Amino acid sequence: MTDGILLRNLDADGILRLTMNDPARRNALSEAMMTALGTAFAEAGQDREVRVIVLAANGPAFCAGHDLKEMTAGRSGADRGRGYFTRVMTQCSGVMQGIVNCPKPVIAEVTGIATAAGCQIVASCDLAIAAETSKFSTPGVHIGLFCSTPMVALSRNVANKHALEMLLTGDMIPASRAAEIGLVNRAVPAEALCETTTEIARTIASKSSMTLATGKRAFYAQREMPLFEAYDYASQVMVDNMLARDAEEGIAAFIEKRAPEWQDA
Known part of the structure; x- marks a missing residue:
């Protein structure tokens, strides 16, 4: 089943594949994408046919974080965007908490880059399997915007010094390093990514x-x-x-x- 920027497919094993499908915007967390994700996780949590959720993405990026063009347009109000930014950050935090609070296990299947709030999604998922070619970063410091909300999920997944190194430098790290510090479970060859994720999902789906x-x-x-x-x-x-x-x-x-x-x- 399709829903524009978010594709849904439920297989016979009860594995729901949610695929972010806005490659032109590098699957950025636009308001529309966050609404679609929030709704999908809430519905999946209540659906008895869903046993495991896999979150994937189409295109060269898993998720490039917030849509900065959309965010910039939000500055046009008399309050310079305070109300808009507050609403967007609240919505984003709700999506991340929705992943954690969803009663179904959620596995991120990562290809390409996962930056800023995209890295936050990966850290928020229960498990994460990444292609060896994928990369991760919290690059807010490069544009004068510390990745404070991604920090919440990141700091709960990796040791303090590893988290702060990512946050303070904004440097991109390869999937192998992400696996070393615990941001992802495994880094596998790109051609084996889907098979590996599905195998793990099926194992989990076989449980109560x-x-x-x-x-x-x-x-x-x-x-x-x-x-x-x-x-x-x-x-x-x-x-x-x-x-x-x-x-x-x-x-x-x-x-x-x-x-x-x-x-x-």
Whole structure:
């Protein structure tokens, strides 16, 4: 199914491929693109047929960040754009939080460049697989605009010094380096990218959706807590999870040496 700048395809395994499709603007996060992405992730989160989401892109760039021409036009108001910029940044932050809060695992499949808010998307996804030819940067410092919102996702994925090196220099890093510092899971040959991503997605899709949603939600919640609070929270999550039908079925299947039959409940 197509929706202009965002293409949707759901396969028989429950893998939803969302493909950003605005190559002329290097898949920039225009208002239209952010609206499409926000809607797609919200809908996918509620769709029982969707088990895993892959976010990809057409063209030479995965995502070049915000549409700077659109942003510049927003300066025309009497407030020099304060109201417009506030609305756009709020919308962008909502998209990123929508990825994290989506109960379905989200995998970024990266080709070309992912810069600024495009790098932020990659960091916001649960997993990221990149072509060896792809590159990443937070280049705001080059134009007098520190990548403060990309910093939020970046600093939660890589160590402080690696994050600050990217933010302070604005330098482009290759996929191999992105994998070294933990921004992406793997850097693979471009011709193997789709196959690798799909293989990982299928592996995840074969699990209980209830279990995956429980785990994803708990992962992001506990990492912001002090150690003792995280253990108290995770212990309660485990208790609730043990009482779920799929945990009962999964344990029984393991003991009986058979494949589990998930109810996603």
